[in-house]
Amino acid sequence: MxxxxxxxxxxxxxxxxxxxxxxxxxxxxxxxxxxxxxxxxxxxxxxxxxxxxxxxxxxxxxxxxxxxALCFVAIKLTPDFGALPAAPLAVPSPSDYEEIRSQMVTPLALGADSGRHMAPTDAVAPLPQTPERPTLTLNAAIGAGDSFAHALSRAGVSSNDIEDVLARVGSDVSAGSLTPGTRLNITLGRRANRNVPRPLDALDFRARLDLAIALRRVDGVLQITRTPIRIDDTPLRIRGTVSDSLYRAARAAGATPATIQTYLRVIAQQISLDRIGPGDRFDIVVANRRAETGESEVGELLYGGLRMEGGKTLDMLKWTSDGRSQWFEASGVGARREGMGAPVSGHLTSSFGMRFHPILGYSRMHAGVDFGAPYGAPIYAVNDGVVAYAGRHGGHGNFVKLAHGGGLGTGYAHMSRIVAYAGERVRRGQVIGYVGSTGLSTGPHLHFEVYRNGATVNPQSVRFMQTAQITGRELMAFRARLAQLKSLSNGPAVAVIPASALKIASR
Incomplete structure (x- = not known):
């Protein structure tokens, strides 16, 4: 050790x-x-x-x-990042700078040529001002919420020329008639000096699907040419089979979103949409206008059909009866509406039954209900019907009575003004007069009565139910139209006519 x-x-x-x-x-x-x-x-x-x-x-x-000690050594050994001394660069002369600049990429980015620029000779003389183009060709479009005059002004057309154009196309183009996206082909001519706007030399646009308008300046005056375009109005039929979604299947078949939404609302009047499943077949017919130049406009839904796997068949056709358009089944039965509408926007102030009359001073039968409402408020028909009476009616003052069929009727009293007339057919929600205080009344309100076989009943105990029904010759015309639409083939049948066959209207 x-x-x-x-x-x-x-x-x-x-x-x-x-x-x-x-x-x-x-x-x-x-x-x-x-x-x-x-x-x-x-x-x-x-x-x-x-x-x-x-x-x-x-x-x-x-x-x-x-x-x-180690930290001290590391700090002391830290390098210096200051500038190192060096010889200054030589400043280029103006000629050297121009020569270098002409060979850089910068002039190319600014649209200039590359290479050395030559100095002007005695043949070069400065211009007093830059020459203008003889004409300018512009393409403009009418935007959403835009107007024809504003689109022309935005393109540089003078106010005088805009007034001239509007005066010449006024019979063909009304305010707001041009759809957003309409193209305007504009040609502006040479102006006398820089202080005045360019004159409008030419203007071409599509006023409607069936009409093209061209304006040309001839001898200083704008002249208009109207070119009619042949239109095929054959409806468009779209059919298909539902896969995982009716909406997706209809979109894949070519139907627009707006058409599909309308179709679903119509079908939902008869069956629940939850019952539609894979294998069911839909059938859609829409109004369609197709020009010979290829443009087309899809209109409203005319027919909606559905063939379900269980064998149920549904045919819905839009039909105008008594001036009102609505959807009917193939049997001619329309939509059913239940309940009365509100006769006025107000609150109930007096109910049906015996009460003390505030003017006569004794109790008697109050044959209707009262609605408090401001003077001049509109009064609406609670259901479709015919005006049986309109005028002055004793203590009722200005009074209107409607007959709704089936022995039912309604009365509207104390109006300040009547706008319906006897014999007129009115629709549910149509204004027939305005709230007032005529007759035996202590203030502006509506006295509303309901009649069953001529006798007054409590309005709060009555619920109207109305079902539209087509009968007789109208039903025959309805079924003929339904058969016509169901016989259409898929897609529009369009006969294209050569443009040379058109007759151009005279100026």
Whole structure:
């Protein structure tokens, strides 16, 4: 076993005194190299201890000193990022700059030529002003909420020319008749000087699907040419089979979203849409106008059919009866409407039955109900009917009586003004007069009565139910129209007529 080594001074290196464990053996002196000495010292002394342990000890402070020394050395050795001194660049002369600039990409980006620019010669003379184009050709469009005059003004047409154009096309183009997206092909001519607008030389646009208008300036005066365009009005039939969705199947077959929405509302009047499933077949016929030039306009829904897998068949046709358009089944039965409409926008102030009359001063039968409403408020027909009476009627004042069929009738009293006339056919919700205080009345209100076979009944106990029905010759015409639409083939049948066959209207 060896004991602790001691360091001493030596000529060639350190001297290490070692002693054996036996006391009888004298120590002997061994020479040690300096590398062994450093290695021995480094193993005994830890310069980089863990600073998280033994806080405050001599070993911890030794590690802290080592860390501080390393940080100091790193900061002192940080390089400088300042500018390095260098020789300045030579400033190019104006001629050198122009030569370099002409060969860069910048002139190309600005629309100029590349290469060296030559100096002007004596043959070059400056112009007093830049020459203008003799004509300008513009293409404009009418936007949503835009007007014909505003679109022309936006394109640079003068106000005088706009007034002239509107005066010449006034019989063909009314306010708001041009649909958004209508294209305007405009040609502006040469102007006398820069202080006046360019004159309108030509204007072409499509006034309607069946009419094209062209204006040309001849001898200083605008002249108009109307070109009629032949139109095929054959309805468009769209059929298909429902897959996962009726809407998607109809869209894939070519129906517009608006047409499909209308079709679904019509079908929903008869059956629940939840019952429509894969395998059911839909049948849609819409009004369609197709011009010989290829443009087309899809109109309203005319017929909606459905063939279900269970065998149920539904045919709905739009038909105008008594001046009112509505949907009817193939049997001629229309939609059913239940309940009365409100005769006025007001609140109930007096009910049906015996009451003390505020003017006569005694109790008597109140044969209707009263609605409080402001003076002049509109009064509406509660259901379709015919005006049986309209005029002055004793204590009722200005009075209107409607006959609704089936022995039912309604009366409207104390009006300030009557707008219906005897014998007139009115519709549900149509205005027949205005609230007033004529007759035996203490203030503006509506006295409303309901009659069953001529006798007054409590209006709150009556619910009208109306079902439209087509009969007689009208039913025959209805079924003929239905058969005609169902016989159409898919897609529009259009006979294209050459444009050379058109007769151009005279100027």
């Amino acid at each position: 060896f004991q602790k080594a001691e360091f001493g001074q030596g000529g060639a290196g350190a001297v290490l005194w070692l002693a054996r464990s036996q006391p009888s053996v004298p120590p002997r002196r061994v020479a040690v190299d300096w590398r062994d000495r450093v290695k021995y010292w480094a193993e005994d002394v830890n310069l980089v201890p863990d600073l998280g342990h033994n806080l405050g000890s001599l070993t911890w402070f030794r590690g802290l000193a080592t860390c501080a």
